[in-house]
Amino acid sequence: MKKRNAITGWSAAASLLLAASFTADAQTSKERKMPASAAQTQKTPPSFNSLTPEGYKQVATRDVTVDGERATLTRFERQDGRNAGLGGEHYSLVVDGAGLLKGFAHMDVAYESDKLPSRERTQEIAMNFLKEFAPDLLPRMAISWIEPHGEPVRVARQDRPEVTTVTGMKVKMRNTEDGRWFWVIVGANERVMVFERDIVWINMPGHRQTEKWLHDNWLATRDSKKSAR
Template identity: 40%
Template sequence: MKFEKMKNKRRFIILLSTVTVLGLMSFGMVYGKGSVSNQKKNEVFGNMENLTEINMELDKVNMEQEEKVEKEYSKALERALELLSIPEGYTLKDVQSQKQNKADVWVFRYEKASGQNNGLNGEHYSFVVDKNNNKILGFTWMDEKFSTGELPSKEETKAIAKAFLDKVEPGMFAKLKNLWIDKHDEVIAVKDEKYNESVNLTISGMKYKCYLAEQDNYAWVIVGPGGNVITFEQGIIWNNGRVTEKWLHDSWLKNK
């Protein structure tokens, strides 16, 4: 449950520290053959001890920063989990602070705890929450199990979309103008155990796309096999193409 930037910073610090320690050890080994005094060797190993203390302090600072960030997003996460159900076997892998339509948002990403099909283009359950009011701006559930199975009819899709919106955004359904209901596909990459290679799978659902006139933006619900809602997005600005950031879409993230 860390920011990616924080992870990268910590990796850099650890790498830098490791290189420094190895350099000091090599220095100590070379001079330990008798070319310098014991006093010099003690200075070398004393520096190593100081470096260890510095690393411990950096770890402490990083942990404090992570705890601060976790406290900041905890309310948004708690609210989201009141409305969304995390699939069994998924665990929180990443939290990011981002911008969507110029507003501050949290982006939460869950992946399989087993490590199976983790990472971009793999299986995940992700959602975006507005920092200001903890509103869920969207979520998606990309799982290989949705690559098969019968899709709901248009009438069933509408009914499921209404039930979902009544739960997460009460009153919204009545304000929406439905534009169309049709099949929508996404692609994820999963490991083929038989051939030990990555293969693409198509995740299909019935998309209930709508226009919200009072805000001049778009919203939709996608219902997959078994009547499972696999995607929801709202507040999407469209102007000769999508303008709103696509934090839930790995194909967009990969090229960002």
């Protein structure tokens, strides 16, 4: 399933904004761009190394806050430079000050497919993932639903920019102890492409409170507003 420029709330203008925003963002003091040598040698915490996709290199790290708590956003992009920059292919993860994995997102055209795993298989993969990387959530979880979920990615095909959709099966779950949300999205290759936890949702007026550091469109909008001040 290759959905091009057919994403709700996403336009060609937004895609261009993303491309421009990454350049501006890399020049801010909060984004610490690293020399190529440092990017190659610096490593993420050992327990998360297995999550880093092959063919990706670390390109930037950024101090952030998640619901008022300090955390670190680390970004990886393809070693071959394909679809680089904000809005393009990337693997990003957020780890809090205590070393807890708050989430990661792997946006890659390899997930551009409609051949998704069944709900049963998706749930099995999601539970196995949580056992390894977020076991504390298992005793206090309730599954809300399991459905397909798409995310936009800016790509260049035949030297022409476009926006496509990468798709996975999303298992949305609620923490029955504190009411916060978490989810696992499993791609066509049965690999977890997105994980987010401890998401605070405000019922009235109905919006997400927790920052969306793993979402490039949110980053572009946020930093564009900040630079306009």
